[in-house]
Amino acid sequence: MVSTRRGPQPAAKAPRQRASRMTSDKRTREILAVARDVFVTHGFHATAVTEIASRLGVAEGTVFKYFPTKRELLNRVIEHWYGELFGDYTKDLSMIRGARNRFRYLVWRHLKTIREWPGMCRLIFSDVRSQPGYSRSPLHRMNLKYTGLFLDVVREGIGSGEFRDDVPLELLRDLVYGGIEHHAWGFLYRNTTLDAERSADQITDLVCTGIELRRPLEPSLTDADLCALADRLERVAATLRKA
Incomplete structure (x- = not known):
């Protein structure tokens, strides 16, 4: 009689991990960086969203998913x-x-x-x-x-x-x-x-x-002040000559 009992079975394979999708924030930053380069190169009106998507390696619809219009982008x-x-x-x-x-x-x-x-x-x-x-x-x-x-x-x-x-x-x-x-x-x-x-x-x-705040100047001497000063200097000079 043939035994139906099976021998040791190989361990079951772990379920295959699916590659995690790019987070929304990271994708947004990536789109903004590429879009900036394209806008700077061509200007707003000459920029095509298809070129931005092409540089990113995604479909044009992916860009519009994050930014509904080119103006908003x-x-x-x-x-x-x-x-x-x-x-x-x-x-x-x-x-x-x-x-x-x-x-x-x-x-x-x-x-x-x-x-x-x-x-x-x-x-x-x-x-x-x-x-x-x-x-x-x-x-x-x-x-x-x-x-x-x-x-x-x-x-x-x-x-x-x-x-x-x-x-x-x-x-x-x-x-x-x-x-x-x-x-x-x-x-x-x-x-x-x-x-x-x-x-x-x-x-x-x-x-x-x-x-700039300008500081007030010292009051200037009048003609009378200058004459009085000159008289004093003359008197001092005369005194020195006598000495």
């Missing part, structure tokens, strides 16, 4: 970039003393950012600020937060007695940042040079000279 790219800048600015400012030095740092850093990120700045100046509803958008609020660092520095200078207390803050902000952008226009659109160091020194000197 651009806005998120700019928001992410603003966040990186803001963190660097606040860290560096904490190590600088003196309102004029901090003022100069913010001017220099803004010029340096334009020089290092011309494509991003062109996107902001031409494609973001011109869109309807910008003044009510998160990007506008981030821009106000960004330039708010400058207003805080001026307020600190007023509090410490370095700057006058009658400075119109918003006007000064518009004057400085608007002047920087106008100054950098040739670099952004006509391929001229931009010397961030020299321009920062010049702008700081021009503006801070106007807003």
Whole structure:
């Protein structure tokens, strides 16, 4: 009789682990990084979402799953970039003393950012600020937060007695940042040079000279005072001659 009893059976294989899918946050960061490169290279209007998807190795629909429109994708790219800048600015400012030095740092850093990120700045100046509803958008609020660092520095200078207390803050902000952008226009659109160091020194000197608190001068001598002083000197001289 043949035994139906089976011999030792091989251990059952563990269920095959399925590769974990990329987390939503990681995928979002990856899309933003690639989209930034493509937007900077081609500009907003010439950028195709298909190229972004191709560089990522995913279907175009995957990009739209995270960002419903190309405009929203651009806005998120700019928001992410603003966040990186803001963190660097606040860290560096904490190590600088003196309102004029901090003022100069913010001017220099803004010029340096334009020089290092011309494509991003062109996107902001031409494609973001011109869109309807910008003044009510998160990007506008981030821009106000960004330039708010400058207003805080001026307020600190007023509090410490370095700057006058009658400075119109918003006007000064518009004057400085608007002047920087106008100054950098040739670099952004006509391929001229931009010397961030020299321009920062010049702008700081021009503006801070106007807003620095000037100490009252000692009263000047009148003609009568000068005549009296001359008479005294003559008497002293006559005395010395007699001696």
